[in-house]
Amino acid sequence: MKKNKVAWKFGGKAGEGIMVTGLIFSKILSRGGYNVFDYVEYPSLIKGGHNNYYVRADANKVYSHLKPLDLLVALDKLTVDLHLDELRPGAGIIYDGEKVHLDKQNLKRQDVNLYPVPLLRLAEEAGGKIMRNTVALGASVALTDYDFNILANTLAEIFKRKGDKVINNNISAARAGYDHCKNNFEGFGVKLEKIQAPERILLTGNEAIGIGAIKAGCKFYAAYPMTPTSPILHFMAAQERKFNLVVKHAEDEIAVINMAIGAGAVGARAMLATSGGGFSLMTEALGLASISETPIVVVEGQRPGPATGMPTWTEQGDLQFILNAAQGEGPRIVMAPGDVEDCFYLTIDAFNLAEKYQMPVIIISDTHVAESHVNVERFKTDGVKIERGKFLSDQDLDKMGTYNRYQLTDDGISPRTLPPQKLGVHLANSYEHDEYGYASEDSEMRTKMVDKRAKKLELAQDEIPPPPLYGPSDADITLIGWGSTKGAIREAMEILKRDGLSANYLQVVYLNPFPSEKVSEVMSSAKKTMVVENNKTGQLSRLIAEKTLLKADYKLLKYDGRAFFPEEIIQKVREALRVREVL
């Protein structure tokens, strides 16, 4: 009996409502007290192909997906063919026995249970074939022995706006799938009880960034649609009526970043989001934000490149590009959230840092962290502060007499003024400039201005928290990662611990300024080190080598467009520690 945990996958063609159905399954498990992680795989098309939605729920903490599936819902034969190997022995497949013919004798796997459910017929009987997925949800709840009422209540809430008839039809459809399974099948040893747990919110990294931005007082958001960050645009646009926020879908990414700079220059907290392709178009203006000392927050959700690459899949291939993008040596702060909570809290930090240090702050995410749902307890915002950095009041300006926008100060930070402050008139400039802002090619002034901008980054380094180290400090191996590998690494650590192996994990959150001291310290005292990255060339390894002159003992790299499975990390750790047993 596998109690209070399940790994479930729902597959079919694009356009068949896979995303909505999967999210409902995640939601009902979250509402029943479970820890939930989900992610989707889908091609870059609107109809056809193959989409699937994976949900993992556990009474204990879940950080990531895991390989073996307990239950597969297959809307078509292709789903069975593609995912049969992922099923654990004794797992179940729900499919429409009246539409898809599966013969256990001819199936590659004999150790799985087949649950033919007349999905389409039951949906039509309940009021329409569109509810086929709802029938499958009812069947999934029955076979996992879960609480039907949670599903019924959730359906009622989701379809509230569509009226009682739609609600009742959907509940009937779910009920029909549920009853069909209860009446015809024994179940396959998975039991999900309702669990007492604090109320949690279920959201993606994209949504957490959006919420964080609004909490931080974002007043201007611009974007051009691009997977995987378009959902931030949708989220922000939906908030425009509720909050004092202007959202602009601009004509291209060059316009996007220049608009954000225009907004930042007149005092609005401004953010934009894109992916590598859009960011490539933005590079010149990234330098403009650096030299004009205009605060902006840039979200770069990575996906596999180069060029169009694999638009809907995941990769961490843009780190070195982001660190070095744009001509010249313009300062920028670069941070990489690893999960939903990081996305929320770091976004708020990003806005504060952008204004305090008057430079672009780049939040690097990727498809895996941007689109996967995780449920977490409500964000704690008691300690959240808004720090706008140095501004001059009209009284300050009166006392000063003359104002220089780029005044050379000890710490490199020149106080800002905003229109229409009478004595704060200035010129912000993409040319190298003097203290007022007038273009200057003077050798001494150039050197001073370059030094001034660089100094701000040194100052920021003092404020930025060191990278967190998870797990025991004397672990047998230290895993080092950045961004979305966090979930798989932490999941792997839990499993290794159960197997008597100890690993710890250094999460490099800030990539620039780079926390050389802490990384050196951890690496020097580690027994073994392994850098885990979703790219081909080991971009974090290269950065560590550049900044600390240290080389990790092992590199674990993956660049097939998929996120790491914890099992892949475990296997490499076992190899590194020369542990023979294979999981």
Next chain:
Amino acid sequence: MVERKDFATPVFPTWCPGCGNFGIWGALKNALVELDWKPEEVLIVYGIGCSGNGADFLKTYGFHGLHGRTLPVATGAKLSNHELKVVAVAGDGDGYGIGAGHFLHAMRRNLDITYVVMNNEIYGLTTGQASPTSEKKHKTKSTPEGVIENPINPIALAIAAGATFVARGFSGDVKTLTDITVRGIRHKGFSLIDVMSPCVTYNKINTYDWFKQRVYVVDREGHDPKDLHAAFAKAMEWPNLDGKRDRVPTGVIFETDAYPTYEELDPSLRRFGAPVKRQLGVLQNPDELLKEFY
């Protein structure tokens, strides 16, 4: 009352002696004085090129951005504080070449921004290559055997793209140009003021004399800028596809107050006013945001 000297800076203009941009600079200052706009009330966004170098010569809040990107910066600023008076200044390479995409989209948006394009029909700051407005057959450093393409017709483009005020000026006629600039700035909505600005160093064809022989002011011939079809006809007089170059219409070619501005229609600006004026640091109720995620 503001005076011309309120807009003066310590930087001595670096344009070539006789450059057409001086006339535009003068007319812009005249217009600001006539409108009684104080330096702190105005944001002028500049691009890169000889036109953009004017950033150092005019004292207002200024943003000297990238080549071709004046309008997006102006748009972001205007959307964040629509009470600010925003003027964008570009050149023909800047505005109609590398920045052509932004030009079209800014016009269909109809924000209350005035766009002054210093059009010398040549790339001046990069020492004399053909620009999008260079005439056919014009021999330049990048087209030694003459330009093959048709020149862009910014006036016709603007009317088609939804600009609600479209004018052409000539920097050799500062008085008319001042009038046009005042009207353009006063107009509520996107105003294009394309100004023919002779480049005395690199454009030996479209000189002051060349323009003086051809320029006329449309008002004086009874042109009605509210008449869309008449405006198109004026727009197509020059530059045109048949290569006739006998008359160059200047003045207000098209003007309409029939359409609301973007600011008037934006759901957030309408409801809450200028974003920058709302206090930051007061965190909004999280429950409202988190409701949909349970």
